[in-house]
Amino acid sequence: MDATAGSTQDEQGRQGQQGAHDEGPRPVLQRARGAALLIAVLLVPTLAAGALVGGVGGLGAAAAGAIYGLILALRAGWRTALALVPVLALATVGTVLAHGSPWWVAWLGVLGLATGLAARAGLMGPVALVCAGAASVQPGSGSRFVVVLCAVAASVYAALVARRVGVPPSRSARRVPTRDALSLGLVAGLGSAAAAWLADTWDAPHAYWLPVTVFLLLVPQKGSLGAAVLARAAGTVLGIVVGVLAPLGDLPPVLHAVALVVLLVATLTWTSPLWLNTALATVVLMRVLDPAGRGWAVGSERLVAVVGAVVVVLVGALALRLVPRAPAATGPPALTDDDDADRPAGPSAV
Numbered sequence: 001m002d003a004t005a006g007s008t009q010d011e012q013g014r015q016g017q018q019g020a021h022d023e024g025p026r027p028v029l030q031r032a033r034g035a036a037l038l039i040a041v042l043l044v045p046t047l048a049a050g051a052l053v054g055g056v057g058g059l060g061a062a063a064a065g066a067i068y069g070l071i072l073a074l075r076a077g078w079r080t081a082l083a084l085v086p087v088l089a090l091a092t093v094g095t096v097l098a099h100g101s102p103w104w105v106a107w108l109g110v111l112g113l114a115t116g117l118a119a120r121a122g123l124m125g126p127v128a129l130v131c132a133g134a135a136s137v138q139p140g141s142g143s144r145f146v147v148v149l150c151a152v153a154a155s156v157y158a159a160l161v162a163r164r165v166g167v168p169p170s171r172s173a174r175r176v177p178t179r180d181a182l183s184l185g186l187v188a189g190l191g192s193a194a195a196a197w198l199a200d201t202w203d204a205p206h207a208y209w210l211p212v213t214v215f216l217l218l219v220p221q222k223g224s225l226g227a228a229v230l231a232r233a234a235g236t237v238l239g240i241v242v243g244v245l246a247p248l249g250d251l252p253p254v255l256h257a258v259a260l261v262v263l264l265v266a267t268l269t270w271t272s273p274l275w276l277n278t279a280l281a282t283v284v285l286m287r288v289l290d291p292a293g294r295g296w297a298v299g300s301e302r303l304v305a306v307v308g309a310v311v312v313v314l315v316g317a318l319a320l321r322l323v324p325r326a327p328a329a330t331g332p333p334a335l336t337d338d339d340d341a342d343r344p345a346g347p348s349a350v
Contacts, residue, residue, distance in 0.1 A: 028269065034165070035268035039261065042066055042161045046154045054146040061092075061137045061147045065154030068133030072155075073162035075219075076126040077170035081159035084123075084130050089152045091134035096144045105196040108135060108211050112192025115218055116185030122173035124184070125219045131192075132215035135208060183320060188218060191316040198308055206301045213309035221274065225317055228274060229310050235275035236306045239282025240299035248287055260287050 043066055050062025065088075073081040091111055098104040111131040118127035137151050163169075176184070195214040199207040213232075221228040248259050267280040286298045 031269045032265055035265045038070070038161070038165070038268060039264060042070060042158055043264075046157060050150045050154065054143065054150050057139055057143075057147045058150040061151040062154040064133050064136040065151035066158050068129050068136070069155030069158030070162060072126055072129045072133075073159045073167055075129070075171065076123075076173070078159045078163040078167050079169035080123075080126060080171075081162065082156065084126055085152060085156055085159075087127065088130045088134060088155055089148065091131055092137050092148050092151050095134045095137060096139045096148055099139050102200075105193055105200055108196035109189045109193030111135070112214075112218075113185045113189030115192070115215065116183075116188035117181050119176045119184050120178055120181035122175045125173070128215045128218040132212050132219075135212045135215060138208065187316040187319055191312045195309060195312050198312075199305075202304075204301050204304070206298070206305070209302060209305035210308045213305050214312055217309055217313045225313070229313065231274040232278050233306055233310055235278025236282050236303055238275070239279035240286070240303055242279065243283045243286035243299055244296055246283070256287075260284065263287065 043063075046062045046066040047059055050058040050060075052058075054061065069081060069088075072084065076084075094107045094110075095104070098107045108131075111134065115124060115128045115131055118124050133151070133155070137147060139147050192211055192214050195211040199210040202210070217225075217229060217232065248256060251259060263280060263284050267277060267284055270276050270280065282299070282302055285302060
């Protein structure tokens with residue numbers, strides 16, 4: 001589906017290739033220091049404020065807003081992330097209000113439709129991240145208004161932190177023809193609705209991971225869709241194996257917390273290759289959600305969610321191949337800012 005979107009960022013690809021040649025101990029240490037700084041400056045105060053204001057629901061919403069807000073700012077630029085805050089607010093309000101009802105499936109289908117249509121403006125990746133963040137917010141037993149407020153406020157704060165560390169205001173992205181955007185919107189809408197329906201019928205605490213993973217797979221990646229899907233699936237399996245076999249649950253609470261911080265720093269440091277980043281993120285999820293156990297229940301849920309999302313996205317990609325493609329767009333990129341063309345993508349750590 002992202003191959004049809006055609007919005008893979010050429011400049012980011014060139015920077016990624018250059019970064020691959022420059023890989024060494026010093027760049028890795030720089031990224032690790034930057035990751036630790038982001039955790040201290042972004043995650044710690046955001047999660048503490050979310051928990052203080054909204055309890056468990058506020059904590060989860062703040063975590064989703066901060067993490068997806070940061071990823072969005074890094075991929076699309078801090079100004080674009082701020083511009084999409086109203087979209088995040090609307091998507092989160094709809095998700096929270098529809099939670100636990102049949103309207104939740106329909107609403108996620110609408111979000112999928114919006115994700116595909118956003119490719120017309122070169123915004124498919126950013127909007128997919130916004131929808132993934134919104135679908136990750138679970139209202140819990142607290143005030144739904146507070147949950148939405150925590151998610152939106154954390155996302156705004158993440159964009160401001162990204163601006164502070166040197167992330168550019170915007171990044172270039174390519175538009176696709178209207179006909180292709182309509183095809184993407186239809187297939188993405190049906191796919192996300194199907195994933196939401198499967199999650200709704202799946203009796204698991206983290207069933208919402210299934211549509212969230214579909215939205216994440218809609219984010220354009222370097223290379224083919226098949227390679228990205230395979231990398232995410234392989235990373236999930238590897239992360240589950242490591243999470244189950246690693247005896248972190250037997251550590252004293254202080255050492256367990258230290259190990260979790262180290263894993264989180266590693267996840268933010270090695271954002272590529274995708275399979276490694278996915279494996280690290282899976283281990284972090286297992287340790288956060290099942291700190292005292294082996295994490296098998298969490299890992300198995302994650303595996304089912306990824307496999308289900310992969311099937312949904314691959315079926316959608318196959319359907320798109322049957323639709324005639326429009327000629328390549330020749331218009332200007334949707335997010336071009338010539339003043340920032342020579343600016344670095346951000347500090348090497350992030």
